[in-house]
Amino acid sequence: MTETIKGSIILVTGATGAIAQALIAELKARGAAKIYAAARDVSALTASDGVVPVKMDVTSDDDVVKAAGLLGDVTLLINNAGVNYNTGFMAAPDVAIAREEIEINYLAPLRVTKAFAPALIKNKGAVLNILTILARVNLPFMGSYCASKAAGLSLTQGLRGDLGPMGVRVAAALPGAVDTRMTAMLTIPKMTTADAAKEILDGFEAGEEEIYVGEMARGLAQGLAHDPKGVERQLASPG
Numbered sequence: 001m002t003e004t005i006k007g008s009i010i011l012v013t014g015a016t017g018a019i020a021q022a023l024i025a026e027l028k029a030r031g032a033a034k035i036y037a038a039a040r041d042v043s044a045l046t047a048s049d050g051v052v053p054v055k056m057d058v059t060s061d062d063d064v065v066k067a068a069g070l071l072g073d074v075t076l077l078i079n080n081a082g083v084n085y086n087t088g089f090m091a092a093p094d095v096a097i098a099r100e101e102i103e104i105n106y107l108a109p110l111r112v113t114k115a116f117a118p119a120l121i122k123n124k125g126a127v128l129n130i131l132t133i134l135a136r137v138n139l140p141f142m143g144s145y146c147a148s149k150a151a152g153l154s155l156t157q158g159l160r161g162d163l164g165p166m167g168v169r170v171a172a173a174l175p176g177a178v179d180t181r182m183t184a185m186l187t188i189p190k191m192t193t194a195d196a197a198k199e200i201l202d203g204f205e206a207g208e209e210e211i212y213v214g215e216m217a218r219g220l221a222q223g224l225a226h227d228p229k230g231v232e233r234q235l236a237s238p239g
Contacts, residue, residue: 006031011074014081015039022193058108068115075125079109084145098144105148126169133174133217139235173200176216
């Protein structure tokens with residue numbers, strides 16, 4: 001099973017995002033042999049030494065199957081593509097937002113992993129799903145996002161059971177707040193994308209299955225271990 005970055009051939013989805021860009025920089029620094037940077041629109045991506053832009057819409061079966069057929073050398077799949085509309089269940093006018101969050105945050109990593117599973121099995125590779133600590137507890141003002149990431153965490157656990165016996169490692173990163181466009185409205189302390197990328201890959205290379213990234217994530221994980229209902233109530237009444 002892939003446990004180290006050095007020499008790995010890596011596919012990163014959602015590659016135009018801030019966390020993805022930080023991950024790509026850190027992957028290069030750790031000696032990745034090749035990085036496929038996948039995005040729906042590759043115009044913002046520049047090919048460079050060891051980085052290959054790949055046009056792939058993670059919501060498209062055709063795009064994903066085509067990419068999997070071309071990129072059979074992948075040893076580490078990083079499912080990073082995600083969306084957050086920062087909307088509560090009752091505040092949303094309909095279920096369109098929730099549907100899109102489920103599509104991108106849960107169904108897309110399932111679609112991509114299924115398509116790349118033959119290569120990952122052949123290469124004794126790994127899957128790393130970029131989630132959030134809110135996969136473990138709901139923050140109501142972004143409730144449908146949290147629900148979609150909870151589905152992503154359950155997906156990670158199920159894939160671990162499916163793929164682990166075939167030599168494929170499956171891990172999840174659960175960061176707290178990271179300073180990106182998605183969290184621009186939050187006035188709480190946030191990690192830099194560079195620090196988050198470093199902790200994510202440190203945890204991956206240390207063999208962790210659930211990687212808690214940042215003090216916020218580790219604090220919430222500790223609280224959930226000791227008083228899960230207390231944490232739930234605290235997040236439901238953040239004021």
